[in-house]
Amino acid sequence: MSNIQFSTDDQKVLESIMQHRRDVRGNRFIDQDVADEAIEQLLLAALHAPSVGFSQPWEFVLVRDSETKAQIAASFNEENDKAIAQFQDAKQKEYVRLKLEGIREAPVNIAVFYKPSLGPVLGQTSMEEVGRYSVVCAVQNMWLMARAMNIGMGWVSILDPQKVKTILGAPERNELIAYLCVGYVDEFLPRPELEILQWEKRKALQSVVYTEAYDK
Numbered sequence: 749m750s751n752i753q754f755s756t757d758d759q760k761v762l763e764s765i766m767q768h769r770r771d772v773r774g775n776r777f778i779d780q781d782v783a784d785e786a787i788e789q790l791l792l793a794a795l796h797a798p799s800v801g802f803s804q805p806w807e808f809v810l811v812r813d814s815e816t817k818a819q820i821a822a823s824f825n826e827e828n829d830k831a832i833a834q835f836q837d838a839k840q841k842e843y844v845r846l847k848l849e850g851i852r853e854a855p856v857n858i859a860v861f862y863k864p865s866l867g868p869v870l871g872q873t874s875m876e877e878v879g880r881y882s883v884v885c886a887v888q889n890m891w892l893m894a895r896a897m898n899i900g901m902g903w904v905s906i907l908d909p910q911k912v913k914t915i916l917g918a919p920e921r922n923e924l925i926a927y928l929c930v931g932y933v934d935e936f937l938p939r940p941e942l943e944i945l946q947w948e949k950r951k952a953l954q955s956v957v958y959t960e961a962y963d964k
């Protein structure tokens with residue numbers, strides 16, 4: 749069982765899940781609850797992510813309460829107003845039309861925290877940031893598992909992390925890595941919404957790959 753070999757069909761399923769995973773925002777979530785068992789399945793997927801030195805430096809806060817969501821959404825609104833000011837002219841007009849979160853529309857929000865280790869961690873002694881990268885691996889596992897369960901997930905990063913920590917009563921040394929909105933959707937878009945809306949294009953492979961070194 750441990751040396752399980754996957755088939756070409758399995759690879760195609762994984763590829764399909766990866767290609768059809770979408771960031772889901774409030775314009776897509778429907779009014780349908782997500783059962784605790786399904787949320788647990790997502791969290792178990794997170795727990796199988798790789799982590800530096802097997803440190804598993806993640807903690808999760810599940811939020812269903814509408815008052816808590818309203819407080820988080822207020823932080824989004826404040827931060828988004830600051831974001832709008834960073835774009836100019838036509839780009840700013842485009843930006844204000846984007847829906848960039850689904851905090852209140854999603855039945856479940858999941859805040860994902862990095863809990864730094866108190867002592868040295870195997871593998872994390874030169875690059876301190878790899879602890880945070882481990883938490884991002886856990887988020888990606890959840891995102892793919894959610895898509896495999898036909899559940900939408902959106903990552904909201906336009907937030908004041910300190911305010912989110914205060915709202916959720918997080919320990920001071922924990923760091924907010926991701927704020928996720930989870931729920932069923934009316935549809936999964938075929939391509940990233942930001943691509944459909946012509947905000948960005950997907951990069952071609954040859955534009956990001958160098959052979960042997962950058963300057964060759």
Ligand SMILES: Cc1cc2nc3c(=O)[nH]c(=O)nc-3n(C[C@H](O)[C@H](O)[C@H](O)COP(=O)(O)O)c2cc1C
Nearest residue numbers: 769770771773847848849903904905906940941942
């Ligand atoms: C670290 C990270 C932060 C993100 N933050 C936001 C966000 O604050 N608001 C938002 O609408 N989308 C956010 N996204 C989603 C991206 O916009 C999305 O992944 C990208 O447009 C590609 O679309 P897709 O995920 O549907 O393929 C974030 C994604 C990542 C990986």
